[in-house]
Amino acid sequence: MKNILVTGSVGQIGSELTMELRKRYGNDNVVAGGRKTKPSEKLLNSGPFEVVDCTDIDVVNDVVRKHEIDTILHLAAILSAVAEANPQLAWDVNINGLYNVLEVAREHKCAVFVPSSIGAFGPSTPLDNTPQDTIQRPNTMYGVTKVAGELLCDYYYKRFSVDTRGVRYPGIISNETLPGGGTTDYAVEIFYEAIKNKKYTCNLGAGTFLDMMYMPDAIKAAIDLMEADPARLKHRNAFNVTAMSFDPEIIAAEIRKMIPDFTMDYDVDPVKQGIADSWPNNMDDSAAREEWGWEPEYTLPVMTKDMIEVLSKKLVQK
Numbered sequence: 001m002k003n004i005l006v007t008g009s010v011g012q013i014g015s016e017l018t019m020e021l022r023k024r025y026g027n028d029n030v031v032a033g034g035r036k037t038k039p040s041e042k043l044l045n046s047g048p049f050e051v052v053d054c055t056d057i058d059v060v061n062d063v064v065r066k067h068e069i070d071t072i073l074h075l076a077a078i079l080s081a082v083a084e085a086n087p088q089l090a091w092d093v094n095i096n097g098l099y100n101v102l103e104v105a106r107e108h109k110c111a112v113f114v115p116s117s118i119g120a121f122g123p124s125t126p127l128d129n130t131p132q133d134t135i136q137r138p139n140t141m142y143g144v145t146k147v148a149g150e151l152l153c154d155y156y157y158k159r160f161s162v163d164t165r166g167v168r169y170p171g172i173i174s175n176e177t178l179p180g181g182g183t184t185d186y187a188v189e190i191f192y193e194a195i196k197n198k199k200y201t202c203n204l205g206a207g208t209f210l211d212m213m214y215m216p217d218a219i220k221a222a223i224d225l226m227e228a229d230p231a232r233l234k235h236r237n238a239f240n241v242t243a244m245s246f247d248p249e250i251i252a253a254e255i256r257k258m259i260p261d262f263t264m265d266y267d268v269d270p271v272k273q274g275i276a277d278s279w280p281n282n283m284d285d286s287a288a289r290e291e292w293g294w295e296p297e298y299t300l301p302v303m304t305k306d307m308i309e310v311l312s313k314k315l316v317q318k
């Protein structure tokens with residue numbers, strides 16, 4: 001990776017991944033691509049920024065040519081809850097946008113990282129210890145676009161030798177940029193509300209187990225996979241990766257260890273609950289461990305402590 005483009009660099013993962021890539025590969029060598037949302041000062045001032053709407057292939061092509069990009073980390077996507085509210089938009093961004101990026105990558109011989117998600121699974125998938133290779137019949141537009149995206153990336157690798165790689169991210173917990181319209185967002189919101197108001201109303205019910213990961217591990221997964229020896233990769237796209245699995249009760253109890261008077265009640269969102277119920281409770285990520293040495297650093301207690309410490313300082317400063 002020498003000259004890198006990150007699409008969706010203003011989003012939850014993109015904003016932190018771009019900064020880490022700039023630290024490792026040089027500020028000027030990492031182009032932050034973003035669409036509507038205003039980029040942070042940090043992102044704007046630390047390196048090149050380009051307005052990139054991935055649904056416009058000419059724009060993607062121009063930016064890749066202008067900056068002599070050899071690697072694209074394609075983070076621009078519509079998340080699960082927004083995708084259910086606007087399936088046409090989700091198809092356009094998640095499928096047509098990905099197709100454009102892959103076509104440009106084919107022409108310019110770029111490597112491409114594309115995140116898939118636990119959303120690529122569905123109700124007929126084995127939901128416990130979900131295997132790497134298993135039934136994928138999602139019943140959400142987000143899931144449909146994620147499975148199609150995994151297959152498209154495999155196709156571009158086999159047919160055109162585009163170096164495509166990807167992971168199936170679980171819910172990502174972070175303290176820098178808020179997630180934008182996912183089903184797992186509660187696991188971030190709970191920290192903000194616990195610190196600000198000592199109470200939280202959860203939109204997923206007790207007993208809803210989902211895989212989760214702290215942002216530093218999510219960044220590590222992307223970079224480690226892109227740096228991995230290609231000869232060892234049997235799966236390439238869509239590696240299961242996870243760091244922890246919990247339900248709302250378990251994370252609330254963990255937060256209570258540091259904020260003892262924190263309380264939580266429930267107002268379940270039926271759409272989000274339906275989506276969450278169709279996703280794995282916990283995935284088997286042994287293929288990622290074997291093929292490129294994946295190993296998360298953050299457990300639930302370590303992540304919770306760090307989230308509360310970082311956010312407490314950040315929210316006081318505001």
Ligand code: AKB
Nearest residue numbers: 079080117182183184
């Ligand atoms: C979402 O909830 O939509 C995302 C995801 C798990 O892909 N966070």
